[in-house]
Amino acid sequence: MPEPPLLVMRGIVKEFPGVRALDGVDLEVRPGEVHCLLGQNGAGKSTLVKVLTGAHQPDSGDIVWRGDQTPQLTSPTAALRLGVATIYQELDLVAGLSVATNIFLGHERSAFGFSRRGEMNHAARELLGRLGHPEISPGAEVGRLSAAARQIVSMARALSYDARLIVMDEPSAALAHDEVTNLFRVIRQLTAAGVAVIYISHRLEEIREVGDRVTVLKDGRTVAAGLPARTTPTAMLVAHMTGRAYEYVFPPRPQANEGAPEILRVEGLTLPGVFRDLTFSVRAGEIVGLAGLVGAGRSEILETVYGARRPSAGRVVLEGRELRGGSVVAAVRAGMGLAPEERKSQGLLLLDTVAGNVSVASLRRYSRLGWLDRRRELADARRQTRALDIRPDDPRRPIRTLSGGNQQKALLARWLLKGCRLLLLDEPTRGVDVGARAELYALIRRLADSGVGIVLVSSEIPEVLGLADRVLVIREGRVLRESDARELDEHQVLDLVMEGSNR
Amino acid sequence: MNGSDGVRAEEHPGGTPPVPPADEHTRVETAAQRTGPSGLRLRIAELRNLGLLGVLALLILAGSLTRPAEFLAYDNVVVILTLASVSGVITVGMTFVIIGGGIDLSVGAIVALATVWATTKATQMYGTGGVVFCALAVGVGCGLVNGLIIAYGRIVAFIVTIAMLASARGLAINISSGHTQTLNADNQTLVNLGYKDAFVFGKIPPLVIMFALVVGIGWVVLNRTTFGRRTFAIGGNPEAARLAGLNVRLHTLLLYVLSGLCCGVASLMLIVLTGSGTSANGNLYELDAIAAVIIGGTLLTGGRGTLVGSVLGVLVFTTISDIFTLNNLTTATQQVAKGVIIVIAVLVQRLVAERRAGGDPG
Numbered sequence: 076m077p078e079p080p081l082l083v084m085r086g087i088v089k090e091f092p093g094v095r096a097l098d099g100v101d102l103e104v105r106p107g108e109v110h111c112l113l114g115q116n117g118a119g120k121s122t123l124v125k126v127l128t129g130a131h132q133p134d135s136g137d138i139v140w141r142g143d144q145t146p147q148l149t150s151p152t153a154a155l156r157l158g159v160a161t162i163y164q165e166l167d168l169v170a171g172l173s174v175a176t177n178i179f180l181g182h183e184r185s186a187f188g189f190s191r192r193g194e195m196n197h198a199a200r201e202l203l204g205r206l207g208h209p210e211i212s213p214g215a216e217v218g219r220l221s222a223a224a225r226q227i228v229s230m231a232r233a234l235s236y237d238a239r240l241i242v243m244d245e246p247s248a249a250l251a252h253d254e255v256t257n258l259f260r261v262i263r264q265l266t267a268a269g270v271a272v273i274y275i276s277h278r279l280e281e282i283r284e285v286g287d288r289v290t291v292l293k294d295g296r297t298v299a300a301g302l303p304a305r306t307t308p309t310a311m312l313v314a315h316m317t318g319r320a321y322e323y324v325f326p327p328r329p330q331a332n333e334g335a336p337e338i339l340r341v342e343g344l345t346l347p348g349v350f351r352d353l354t355f356s357v358r359a360g361e362i363v364g365l366a367g368l369v370g371a372g373r374s375e376i377l378e379t380v381y382g383a384r385r386p387s388a389g390r391v392v393l394e395g396r397e398l399r400g401g402s403v404v405a406a407v408r409a410g411m412g413l414a415p416e417e418r419k420s421q422g423l424l425l426l427d428t429v430a431g432n433v434s435v436a437s438l439r440r441y442s443r444l445g446w447l448d449r450r451r452e453l454a455d456a457r458r459q460t461r462a463l464d465i466r467p468d469d470p471r472r473p474i475r476t477l478s479g480g481n482q483q484k485a486l487l488a489r490w491l492l493k494g495c496r497l498l499l500l501d502e503p504t505r506g507v508d509v510g511a512r513a514e515l516y517a518l519i520r521r522l523a524d525s526g527v528g529i530v531l532v533s534s535e536i537p538e539v540l541g542l543a544d545r546v547l548v549i550r551e552g553r554v555l556r557e558s559d560a561r562e563l564d565e566h567q568v569l570d571l572v573m574e575g576s577n578r
Numbered sequence: 579m580n581g582s583d584g585v586r587a588e589e590h591p592g593g594t595p596p597v598p599p600a601d602e603h604t605r606v607e608t609a610a611q612r613t614g615p616s617g618l619r620l621r622i623a624e625l626r627n628l629g630l631l632g633v634l635a636l637l638i639l640a641g642s643l644t645r646p647a648e649f650l651a652y653d654n655v656v657v658i659l660t661l662a663s664v665s666g667v668i669t670v671g672m673t674f675v676i677i678g679g680g681i682d683l684s685v686g687a688i689v690a691l692a693t694v695w696a697t698t699k700a701t702q703m704y705g706t707g708g709v710v711f712c713a714l715a716v717g718v719g720c721g722l723v724n725g726l727i728i729a730y731g732r733i734v735a736f737i738v739t740i741a742m743l744a745s746a747r748g749l750a751i752n753i754s755s756g757h758t759q760t761l762n763a764d765n766q767t768l769v770n771l772g773y774k775d776a777f778v779f780g781k782i783p784p785l786v787i788m789f790a791l792v793v794g795i796g797w798v799v800l801n802r803t804t805f806g807r808r809t810f811a812i813g814g815n816p817e818a819a820r821l822a823g824l825n826v827r828l829h830t831l832l833l834y835v836l837s838g839l840c841c842g843v844a845s846l847m848l849i850v851l852t853g854s855g856t857s858a859n860g861n862l863y864e865l866d867a868i869a870a871v872i873i874g875g876t877l878l879t880g881g882r883g884t885l886v887g888s889v890l891g892v893l894v895f896t897t898i899s900d901i902f903t904l905n906n907l908t909t910a911t912q913q914v915a916k917g918v919i920i921v922i923a924v925l926v927q928r929l930v931a932e933r934r935a936g937g938d939p940g
Contacts (some may be wrong), residue, residue: 339906383821407823413819421641422821425883426814435811437820449802 079142081106081240081271082127085541087136089122094508095277096122097133098295104240109262109272111282111304114292115316115569116534120275124242127273128161129154141239152181159232161242163494168225168232168450170218173200177217178232202231206261207266207567223254230261234270242273246371247281277368279309281571291315309570317565324513326520331559336394337357338528339497344389349375350552352388356530357497362519364531364560365542368572372552373532374416376497380530381413382406394496407436412490414483416501416532422473422486430456430470432485435491459488463518480511487518497528504538516542536568548567548572583675592887629926630874633919637894648904656783661895662845663789665866666889670796671840671887677800678887679813679880680735680831682755684724684742685841685867689860691750692716697855706767713849714842720746721838725831735834743864750857758856761849768846769853784848790805792843797885814881824912854937868897869916894919 082104089097097119104110112120115448125131127138129148142145148154151161168177175195176183185199199213208227211220217228226246233241243262261396262272262285274286282289286304290297293311299315338356344350350372357363365373378384380391385401392398399405414420424432432458434441441452443529456470463484464479474485483503490498500519504512519542523529533539539546540560548556548563548571555571556563642648648654668685672858675682694715695701704711720742727738744869770776771784778787800806812819820826841860848859870891876883895916902912 381821400613403820403823413821415818420815421817424811424818424881426812426877427810431807431811435807435819435824438804438807445799445803445805447802447804447807493823 078106080104080139081141083137083139083543084123084127085137085139087123087126087138088134089126089131090134097126097293099297100136100292100295101297101300101466102290103301104271104273106239106271107266108268108287109266109274109304111284111286111289112273112275112292113282113289113312113316115536117294118292118316119295120292121244122272122295123139124161124244124275127154128159128242140238154351155181155233155236158237158239158240160236160238160240161244162229162233162246164242168217170216172217174203174215174217174220174228174231175209175213177228178202178213178235180232182236184347190575198235199231202234203227205234205264206230207257207264208261221254223257226250226258226293227261230265238270240271240273242275244275245277246274247276247278255281277573279312285291293317293340299438309564309573313566313569313573317569321487324516326517328520328544328561329360329524330511331544332358332360335361338394339380339530340392342390342392344379344391345378345387346372346375346379346384347387349535350549353552353554355547355554355557357530359496359526359528360523361545362523362529362531364533364539364542364546365549366533366536366539366546366572367549369534371549371572373549374501376549377413377501377530378415379531380406381411381499383413407495409496411497411499412436412493412495412497414486414501414503416505418479418482418506419488423482425475425489427474429460429465429477429485430472432474433459433488433492436489455492456488459492462487463488463491464514478508478511479505480507480515483507483515484518487522491522495527497530498522499530499532501532502534503531504533504535536565540565630887630894630923633923634890634894634897637897637901641897641904644901647905649901652781654900654904655742655787658893658896658900659786659789660783660851661899662892663783663785664844664851665863665870665891665896666789667844667847668793668837668863669867669870669888669892670792670885673827673839673871673874673876673883673885674796674800674809674863675735675833675837676868676871676876676878677813677880677883678809679816680728680829680830680833681739681868681878682834682837683736683739683864684720684746685837685844686860686863687743687746687750688717688720688838688841688850689845689863690857691720691746691753692846693855693859694750694754694759694857695855696845696849697761698753699759699762702762702765706765709761709765709768709847709849713846714718717820717838717840717842717845718835718836720841721835722831724838725834728834729827729830748855754855754857756857758854760854766853768850771850772853788843788847792840793885793889800885805829805832810881812880813877866895868894869920873920873927875927877888 080103084100084102087097087100088095100123102123112123114120122131126133127148129150130492132149134555138146138148148157148158148159169180172180173350175192175495178199179195184194185188196213200209203209203211204359206227208224211224211227216226220228228239246258250258263357266272274282274283282304288301289304289307289312291299291302293316302312329371335358337356338359341356342354344353353376355363365376367373375384379386382398382401382403391400393409393411396409398409419425424435430453434452438447441448451468460470461468465484465488474482477485503519507515519529519531531539531543540563545562546558546560546563547554548568550572585935622716668684668689672682672685692713695716696709701708701712724739724742774780777783800809808819808824808829811822811824812829816826845859851853871888872878873894874884874887874889874891876887898915898919899912902915
């Protein structure tokens with residue numbers, strides 16, 4: 076008779092305004108197993124983890140934790156006290172404090188208000204020893220440790236709460252090869268002691284090596300549960316991950332124009348530690364898509380081409396003129412525009428109006444000896460917002476009151492107004508609801524048809540394949556394949572970016 | 579600024595924007611401009627300054643009730659406005675710096691150094707023109723050093739300007755050996771500006787006119803020029819401004835130069851008022867200026883603020899000082915009152931801001 080499951084989640088639903096992030100997820104985790112969660116970006120993995128660890132409350136569905144039908148997963152702290160711990164990609168440790176202090180942060184051992192440092196150091200040493208890392212000193216400052224050592228400290232912290240389940244979200248992303256081996260050893264020690272691990276990773280080979288069972292999510296639903304991690308064929312896993320519940324509406328592609336002039340040429344561009352010797356080009360009217368996993372270096376490529384990062388080698392040539400590396404001012408003046416990945420923190424002037432956001436890159440045009448022609452500025456901004464059908468139709472509204480899709484349109488309007496030759500779009504549909512996406516796709520295609528060159532980065536492979544003319548598949552800073560978008564399908568791209576690791 | 583770039587704006591490669599303009603809409607906009615939520619926003623912004631105007635009115639009431647004979651007397655009003663002029667000019671520069679996302683703690687020390695340097699025997703040999711030039715040059719020079727280190731050395735403004743605070747005042751003490759340097763007989767032109775004979779229409783002190791001029795120019799630059807618009811953009815979100823192609827570093831540099839220039843003007847005003855320069859000048863001016871900017875409704879984190887609010891802030895503080903002095907209360911008591919007013923003002927602003935955010939249709 077199999078032992079009772081540690082955790083059962085059934086029919087979990089979580090809705091956010093405009094999007095149903097979880098639409099009936101089932102998950103069952105047994106004690107002492109490594110349970111892998113697989114799914115594309117946006118499939119709902121992160122939301123599920125947040126429900127499990129108490130950061131989000133589900134709208135409906137049942138959670139059974141160690142036989143308890145109504146576990147109080149009301150906050151991350153409450154979840155931690157019940158024995159559910161999470162190790163985040165961005166480790167939530169305090170860099171300036173010692174290892175021991177971090178491990179016992181929030182549940183310090185104390186007597187009459189005085190912390191018992193000796194006892195905590197002792198306990199910390201024991202936990203680190205259990206994790207096979209006695210060399211980490213409890214007194215060391217966390218900020219000075221390596222990423223791998225910090226991960227161990229996070230795990231020690233989880234164990235200090237007597238965690239029965241540890242959720243690891245892309246734990247290998249920040250680690251070097253031998254550190255990953257070490258991580259797997261630690262995971263095996265944990266599971267041998269009866270602790271269960273939920274392991275989230277895009278790397279299939281890791282799942283095969285350390286995982287016991289796999290649950291696949293797609294569009295907020297469980298599409299396959301409890302598959303054996305080692306023996307399930309890759310093709311089957313990929314098949315579960317792909318194919319959509321809803322169809323994207325992509326605008327038709329025009330006939331490829333081989334004779335169109337080259338707008339951008341990138342030669343041997345290198346950003347140490349991220350990508351090297353990158354060469355590609357974009358023609359007028361062409362949409363070039365960069366496909367790859369998060370962390371593959373896609374955003375960094377865009378930012379380096381744009382001059383926001385300084386390359387160590389290589390050149391960027393826009394319409395025959397070589398750009399000064401590491402200068403956004405030069406890139407914008409030459410006719411480039413970027414709609415950055417983090418719309419709110421990198422793109423928008425949130426305190427400003429829609430018009431202010433649209434005109435900010437073109438202020439010189441409205442300047443006469445520094446004097447700003449505000450009437451002309453507003454009229455031109457209004458013309459752009461009307462042309463892109465930005466709603467509500469009032470460019471003098473604060474930009475923060477607009478929806479994500481309309482904010483993104485405002486960023487596009489900024490570069491339309493500037494009249495740029497090459498547009499770099501980093502995750503243009505992130506946080507944009509499905510209806511508004513089709514509109515954005517049509518808009519992007521319309522831009523390309525008007526002769527602008529476009530480089531598109533998206534975590535959603537169907538989006539890259541559906542919208543781009545040509546696709547570069549990128550993994551760990553290298554171009555694995557370059558081909559016409561029509562010659563690739565989602566399976567091939569997923570295979571390329573997930574398999575064939577050099578690890 | 580950016581004069582060399584101005585020409586290139588017209589030859590942007592795309593020619594006209596690629597998306598066809600929607601001509602049928604353009605006619606409607608004159609009507610739309612006058613109505614809509616933007617009009618409402620303007621009213622709320624005025625309301626915020628109205629609050630400060632109300633405080634000022636209450637203060638004037640308090641002053642006239644406690645000291646009916648002296649407070650509203652012409653001489654006293656001149657005193658208030660003159661004092662407000664000196665710290666007001668500094669506050670104008672500070673408003674730009676803070677809206678642009680920075681802070682300048684060195685203004686008081688720069689004023690001290692500028693008054694001292696401009697009144698040395700060596701400078702005075704060049705006559706009144708030399709004194710004026712020297713005061714402005716010291717202000718601009720210190721601002722330039724601040725700006726270069728902050729913008730291009732990438733050290734936070736707080737540290738850089740605190741270092742300038744220490745070293746500028748130290749240098750001022752060094753140059754003057756701690757003595758007060760008076761203007762000699764050949765350089766009394768400046769001092770004469772402080773006498774009633776020089777008052778415009780026999781009523782208005784030239785310093786007050788100077789202050790009004792600085793505020794007027796400052797308001798135009800902040801609200802009607804690309805420089806002002808960029809200041810808001812850079813203060814509101816420096817990363818977004820950079821990625822939109824603005825030269826954030828150069829602009830930041832210019833903001834500190836502007837603040838330094840204002841300090842130079844303020845130090846000239848002090849020289850006019852006292853006929854001398856001393857390293858003790860400008861003590862704690864930075865706190866007065868920052869406090870005035872903050873109670874004027876400017877966000878300390880940058881990106882939002884008004885010059886009118888800052889000026890009202892200065893007037894509130896100078897009026898309080900005056901009332902306290904007239905009522906023979908010590909400066910120590912004044913300091914306490916200032917502190918209380920700063921906290922109350924910021925609290926009220928936050929309540930107003932929260933109500934605004936709550937009432938927003940989005």
